[in-house]
Amino acid sequence: MSYDIISNRGYNLYYCGGKTLLKINKNFIIILFLAAITFLYTSILFGSNQLALTSDSSFHFSRVEEIYHNLRGHHLLTFIASYTFNHTGVGNFLFYPTVFLYPWAFLRFYFNPISAFFIWYGFFLFSTLTIAYYSMYSFSKNRGRSLIFALIYTIAPYHLHLGLYNYVLGEFIAYTFVPLIFLGAYNVFWKNLKKWPQLAIGMSLLLYSHLLSVYLISMILTGLVISKIIIQRRFESERILALCKSIGLTLLLSSFIIVPFVTDFIGQNLASPKKGFDFLMSFNEMIVASVSNTISINHSIGIIMLITALLGWYFVKRSIVEKNIYIIGIIFLCLSTTLVPWGLLDHSHTALNILGEIQFPYRFNTYSSFFLSITASLVLSQLLEQFKTNYLKKIAIISFVFLSIVGYYGSMQSIFDRILAANQNYLLESKGDPIPLPINALVDKSNYNNIFSYLVLNGETDYYPKYADKDTGSYNQSIYNNYVIIGKREIKLVPKTVPNTIIYQVHKSGKEENINLPIIDYNRTQVKLNNKRVTHTKSFRGTVEVKSAQKNNKITVTYQPSKLFYFSLFISCLTWIVLIIRIFVGKLKK
Structure with a gap:
């Protein structure tokens, strides 16, 4: 009897250990697989090792250069611009998060500046793939669907437009954490409220990336809460408590980002990007751009998302959750176009104060891409289920991965076309008073530092004092x-x-x-x-x-x-340490 009990316990221990080991191995294999895909995505960029700069490129490259110079001078934290931005001491480092620029700045010590940027870009592609996979697997428990979602979401044309075509790098970084935020919100509002830290972690990482995205997602989450209350006519007290705990944890993790705003920006009459609704696109323009699957236009959601928008209703009708996700994706798709009369709202003081921070309604493409990617992954995973054998399913998934890589390479062609066209626009050093950086200026490792002899294309005077219109220029x-x-x-x-x-x-x-x-x-x-x-x-x-x-x-x-500020930085670091230890201990207990 005694022997049997010991034997059974030993068998159970061995069995559980085997399951854990198998799970760890699967996760490790998936991470390696996503890393290999990231390598294929980024390796093509190193062939030319050149960049054609436009839009927000020089703004972010200057910020990284400032951090890099300060690190060389053994100063970890950067507050004002002394080396870059024409030595004006402008405080965009105080009011525009820099946390995720530090890996790029550290890479500058070991690689030429162009390669450092490409490696940093690859790091965020990998992070987006990994977080997207984790979020979908936590939602669906389906590895095939999770992989499909991660690929579709990561190489969505709007994401690539942000990262490599227009260099809108704050929003590009923020895109990485959107799946984690909505997974956390789903758990807090509807599902497993014990997972409330997910929402706090996602929002904190977003605060480290792009404050406008925080504003947008906060409005979206508020809309979801209001919708829940209207439809279900309740919001359970335990879920309210979980939401409050998420907000509290977010404040602790992000306090060092918030404090400079309170002490140095609010009420200080400083200039910031103007409010409004610009670069509007019609629904027809969105369709044409998406059919071409181009990343050179911010209107494009891509051919996969467009087909999903047209046909997804058929696949989601059996699940209320999937149906709601699809409807939300369609709503954001419409919000990004002139189907919403943004031009009329431009004349409303109230609308400008509440919604004007958006600046460009095409920014809703982040959220239409996210929700329609979820529906697209459902559609494709259901089609995969039509294959009768695992062998055929694996062949289908491998084929999809191969086609996604080919599609990505096709999207990159517009990047190389612009570099080729910029060969006559090789950036020379600016002499005398600085002038704006030429659009589509070509840089490589030899002339990279010439960037900083010009005014940045967008954002040079952000966080300057506000003046009367006649004095500003x-x-x-x-x-x-x-x-x-x-x-x-x-x-x-x-x-x-x-x-x-x-x-x-x-x-x-x-x-x-x-x-x-x-x-x-x-x-x-x-x-x-x-x-x-x-x-x-x-x-x-x-x-x-x-x-x-x-x-x-x-x-x-x-x-x-x-x-x-220093106290808040200490609190944020301490909170991260405690949070990571608790998560790790919780995993060990399980």
């Missing part, structure tokens, strides 16, 4: 052209720069006292005059102004974050 130009105003005289000076610090040597020939520097003045800006800390004032340009009776002046301007 001239004031902005005087700042990024490095004009120091001594009394009423303007002189152009070249500053010395070190991490988060800008130093001007100013020689006065007259009796003027006021020295107005072309460095943006923020709440936490600090000034030293001839190595002594002094108080300063905000000039009429919104820049640093000091008074000095001396002829020779060394003026050092830096940014010193609040103690609250």
Whole structure:
């Protein structure tokens, strides 16, 4: 009897261990498979090792360059621009998240700048594949469907447009975490509310990526909550508690992103991208662009998503959850076009304040791509079930993977066409006052640093002070052209720069006292005059102004974050450590 019990226990232990080992092996094989696909996706880029820059490219490349210079100077954190953005001390590092730019900056130590970007791009393709696979498997428990969803969602034309064609890299990074957020929301609102940390983790990673995406998804989740209350006429107290816990955990994990907004942006009359509804597209334009499956136009959702939008209703009619997902995808598809009268809303003050932050309604393509990818994965997985043997199913999945890679390579052709067309636009160094970077300027590892001798194409003056319309142009130009105003005289000076610090040597020939520097003045800006800390004032340009009776002046301007910022950074790191340990311990217990 005793022997049997021990034997059975031993067998059960062996059996459970075998199941665990098998599960680990399957997950490991899937990760390797996704890594191999990522390698195939990115290896094609290294052939030319060139980039044709446009749109937001120089903005993000300049941010990474600033971080890289600061890391070289043994400064981990970057607050203001001293090396890049024409040494104006602009604080886009304070108000536009930089967390996921750090891997790119670290890669700059080991690879040429073009290769570093391609590797970073590949890292986020792999992350998107992995998170998409995990999210769908958690939702459906179907590995085949999860793989199909991961592939469709990752190489959706809009995603590739963000990453490699238009370099809208904040939104590109944010796209990675959308599946995790909606998986968390699904569990909190409808399914397993014990998984509420998923929503907090997803929202925190989104906060590390792109604040506008946080605003958009917050509106979407609010809409889902309201819809649940209207349709089901209830929102259970335990789900309200899970939602509150998710919000609380998000605040703890992201507090260091939020604090600079509270201390230095809100109420400080700083410029930010204008509100509105621009680059509108008709429904017909969306269809034409999607049929061509091009990534060169932000209107395209791709041929697979378009077919899914047209035929998906047939496959979802047996499941209320799948039907709702399909309907939401169609709603977002319509929201991205002029089927919604965005032009009329442009004249409504209320609509502009609430929805105007969207700027470009085509941004809803992220969410139409997500929800329609879910439906597309359902359709294809149901078609796979028609094959009678596992052998045929595996052949079908392999064929789909092969076709997805071919389709991806086809999408990349527009990238190489633009590089080829840019051969006559090889970027030379800009001399004199900086001018905007030429559109489709060609760069390689040899002329990469020439990027930073120009004004960035979009975002150079974001987070400058707001001025009256008649003053904006001239004031902005005087700042990024490095004009120091001594009394009423303007002189152009070249500053010395070190991490988060800008130093001007100013020689006065007259009796003027006021020295107005072309460095943006923020709440936490600090000034030293001839190595002594002094108080300063905000000039009429919104820049640093000091008074000095001396002829020779060394003026050092830096940014010193609040103690609250460092405390919030500590809390966020500690919360991540505790969260990871709890997840790991929970897995071990299971």
